[in-house]
Amino acid sequence: MSTALEQIGANRSFGGWHKRFRHASATLGCDMVFAVYLPPQAEHGPVPVLYWLSGLTCSDENFMQKAGAHRIAAELGVAIVAPDTSPRGADVPGDPDGAWDFGHGAGFYVNATAAPYDRHYRMYDYVVSELPALVEAHLPVTAVRGVAGHSMGGHGALICALKNPGRYRSVSAFAPISHPVDCPWGQKAFTGYLGADPAQWKAWDAVELIATAGERLPILVDQGEADGFLAEQLKPEALRAACAAAGHPLTLRLQPGYDHSYYFIASFIEDHLRHHAAALLR
Amino acid sequence: MSTALEQIGANRSFGGWHKRFRHASATLGCDMVFAVYLPPQAEHGPVPVLYWLSGLTCSDENFMQKAGAHRIAAELGVAIVAPDTSPRGADVPGDPDGAWDFGHGAGFYVNATAAPYDRHYRMYDYVVSELPALVEAHLPVTAVRGVAGHSMGGHGALICALKNPGRYRSVSAFAPISHPVDCPWGQKAFTGYLGADPAQWKAWDAVELIATAGERLPILVDQGEADGFLAEQLKPEALRAACAAAGHPLTLRLQPGYDHSYYFIASFIEDHLRHHAAALLR
Numbered sequence: 001m002s003t004a005l006e007q008i009g010a011n012r013s014f015g016g017w018h019k020r021f022r023h024a025s026a027t028l029g030c031d032m033v034f035a036v037y038l039p040p041q042a043e044h045g046p047v048p049v050l051y052w053l054s055g056l057t058c059s060d061e062n063f064m065q066k067a068g069a070h071r072i073a074a075e076l077g078v079a080i081v082a083p084d085t086s087p088r089g090a091d092v093p094g095d096p097d098g099a100w101d102f103g104h105g106a107g108f109y110v111n112a113t114a115a116p117y118d119r120h121y122r123m124y125d126y127v128v129s130e131l132p133a134l135v136e137a138h139l140p141v142t143a144v145r146g147v148a149g150h151s152m153g154g155h156g157a158l159i160c161a162l163k164n165p166g167r168y169r170s171v172s173a174f175a176p177i178s179h180p181v182d183c184p185w186g187q188k189a190f191t192g193y194l195g196a197d198p199a200q201w202k203a204w205d206a207v208e209l210i211a212t213a214g215e216r217l218p219i220l221v222d223q224g225e226a227d228g229f230l231a232e233q234l235k236p237e238a239l240r241a242a243c244a245a246a247g248h249p250l251t252l253r254l255q256p257g258y259d260h261s262y263y264f265i266a267s268f269i270e271d272h273l274r275h276h277a278a279a280l281l282r
Numbered sequence: 283m284s285t286a287l288e289q290i291g292a293n294r295s296f297g298g299w300h301k302r303f304r305h306a307s308a309t310l311g312c313d314m315v316f317a318v319y320l321p322p323q324a325e326h327g328p329v330p331v332l333y334w335l336s337g338l339t340c341s342d343e344n345f346m347q348k349a350g351a352h353r354i355a356a357e358l359g360v361a362i363v364a365p366d367t368s369p370r371g372a373d374v375p376g377d378p379d380g381a382w383d384f385g386h387g388a389g390f391y392v393n394a395t396a397a398p399y400d401r402h403y404r405m406y407d408y409v410v411s412e413l414p415a416l417v418e419a420h421l422p423v424t425a426v427r428g429v430a431g432h433s434m435g436g437h438g439a440l441i442c443a444l445k446n447p448g449r450y451r452s453v454s455a456f457a458p459i460s461h462p463v464d465c466p467w468g469q470k471a472f473t474g475y476l477g478a479d480p481a482q483w484k485a486w487d488a489v490e491l492i493a494t495a496g497e498r499l500p501i502l503v504d505q506g507e508a509d510g511f512l513a514e515q516l517k518p519e520a521l522r523a524a525c526a527a528a529g530h531p532l533t534l535r536l537q538p539g540y541d542h543s544y545y546f547i548a549s550f551i552e553d554h555l556r557h558h559a560a561a562l563l564r
Contacts, residue, residue, distance in 0.1 A: 013545040068350035263295035
């Protein structure tokens, strides 16, 4: 594996730095770009990191540009790392029909087992293992980690935390795809990446994982009540029921009038960053 | 003039609303889209407005998505209106070479006098007169106005305030094109829109207007010291000298390490909104 990080951008922001890096990913078999926000405190020593997993169609840029998170990260002294949402490149197969909800921009944070996607689509291993190792080796951050995300990335954040007891100190999600085995986006993605047998999908579904989770890390979820994807794709009530049944601590906030956009994320990101900082900085 | 406003989008944001409208502009002879942020206070009565003028290549969307301004506007009870940066459409002539620094996305907030641009490119009249009249007639805002902008829009904000004593209560700019008659962007735009005689350009140049300004409205300017356009295009020192000579109050803050991006704007927008609110809410 190449560990070379090529810096491709740097912007001063709230006294810290927003930087973008390109690197060759051994896990994904392609070049990847990710972004990091380093708060001012990182100039004096390594700081904990929140990994942010974005939703369908996003790259590393959406959260950094639109969430308004730098201000709070700078105050708290927490770094934020935002990976891309899939492997990319001419050699990486995408959706055969060119759709936006599968393939490029839609890796769904699983390790694909079905051809032709099994070669490159290993976003789970990338965000859980390769990317943190790279970041912790080359940037002024510690191995104290939180994970959060939006929509497809909310699903990603939940499964990364639920499948890896002890690896993250905190988890939260905005409008997560809570129960992908039971919604059109998830069923399309899992069929393509994991094959047609739904029994193979359950290991990548937050609602299914809650019962047997190895630790009871408190989950914070915000969900807009005017989100057009709420009933068909997101199913927060399934997450609520699973957490209740398992005794898993969940704070699920339904926000009247809010939709699925980054305006919704920006409106509540401060609460999420403070939720993470309370665990990361303790 | 059609006064019909067609709402084309609405997102709840920080307890208020981000909305986008399309309307037929009589001034510009084309359909235009603008965005507004209405803070929660606007549900109880009209609120003052900050007009935000964006830079080259921008639309109504960039500031709303990237500046992180809604949070502060919601706290202060100030609306923000963001117009597009030029007339648009198949009937509107653009740059003959397809460049990004003239024509579509680059109206420069002047009233063009040179063909073929004189028919549509009247962004000055649009942002000073038509748009405020429309907004004040149809949305819960008052005629208490501030004006701010970035780069080309910083130039726009400065000339709108300097040319209209009493029309705005406050003005500020990020990295404005302070002296367009003396920089490549300004010279290209003014030649195209106003003709080849530089004597005709001075009425649209902040540095030239300062000496004879009809009121001494305090100007707040932030400028990144790592801005790649600083020396050639922006020339804040010319603005400083003009203000000093005229006794015009100017707070010019040079921000070490900051560039020309929205990360720079986001880092200091709170100070600007508080500068405006102090005048708008008094």
